[in-house]
Amino acid sequence: MTRDKTDTGVTAAPSDERSQNTSAYLVTIAGIRLGEMFRLSKEETVLGRSDEADLRLIDEGVSRRHAALTVRDDKVMLSDLNSANGTFCNGTRIAAPTVLKDGDKISIGGTTILKFTYQDELEERFARALYESAVKDGLTGLHSRRYFDERLRSEFAFANRHGSPLALLLIDVDHFKRVNDERGHQIGDITLCEIALRLLSAARANDMVARFGGEEFAILCPATSETEAVTFAERLHKLIADPISAPSGAPLRITVTVGIAIAPSAGFKSDADVVKAADVALYAGKAAGRDRTEVFDVESPALERAEG
Secondary structure, three states, rough: OOOOOEOOOOOOOOOOOEEOOOOOOOEEEEOOOOOEEEEEOOEEEEOOOOOOOOOOOOOOHHHHHEEEEEEEEOOOEEEEEEOOOEEEEEEEEEOOOOOOOOOOEEOOOOOEEEEEEEEOOOHHHHHHHHHHHEEEEEOOOOOHHHHHHHHHHHHHHHHHHHHHEEEEEEEEEEEHHHHHHHHHHHHHHHHHHHHHHHHHHHHOOEEEEEEEEEEEEEEEEEEOOHHHHHHHHHHHHHHHHOOOOOOOOOOOOOEEEEEEEEEEOOOOHHHHHHHHHHHHHHHHHHHHOOOOEOOOOOOOOOOOOOOO
């Protein structure tokens, strides 16, 4: 699952501003996806908060289908799609399709600002490397804990406002210390990377997979009910149970324990509460024997970490 590069069919090549070796991009310069780049290569790219949008933007002020960028005669046109809060180019609300120039800034929603730019391959590689170093975990390539925290904050606010279910799965590798102690840290790293790949292979396009810390992972699943989250977790158990090949020694047999919390809930006053709740469920699963899934009970009077 790759979310940091949206390649949306036919390259828009600028005719007058840059050479024919460049392509059109949007770069997030403010908002939840800060620093992320999106290559515009479809005749029309829709921006919005809908799952069906070509570029999904998580922002309270973004409509489901908010704006569109259309490639016409080697130019890129920005249009508003009758959004509730309007689309702005360089601070001015647009009333009709507007031709974008290199460096123009597009504002939609409460916090999202996108810079329109033409870049060549070398510039793109450099910008993408900077972005990945800021938001990706160096070992597994998953999103970092910092990015996870920012994304959860936005998704939690959205779920509360719209009453849409948001599932958080915390996943802990069972007895991982034994892997490091018995097979060495290099094999331990290989194991974590393989688990990360399996989690990514199971996740949907709008799910967000992160390395939460050490041998813990997190998956944030928008528009996902408790039943759907449990079904997803059981699928993860089966995927991870397949033996992991190692350069030396026998294949590794790994299990995980999963804790699930579902927002919105009367017991969750903040995004931090959702993490605490999933953590409680995770440690309850560990206390019950590991290699299982536990769901946080929303009737629980406290969100204190369970002993395990």
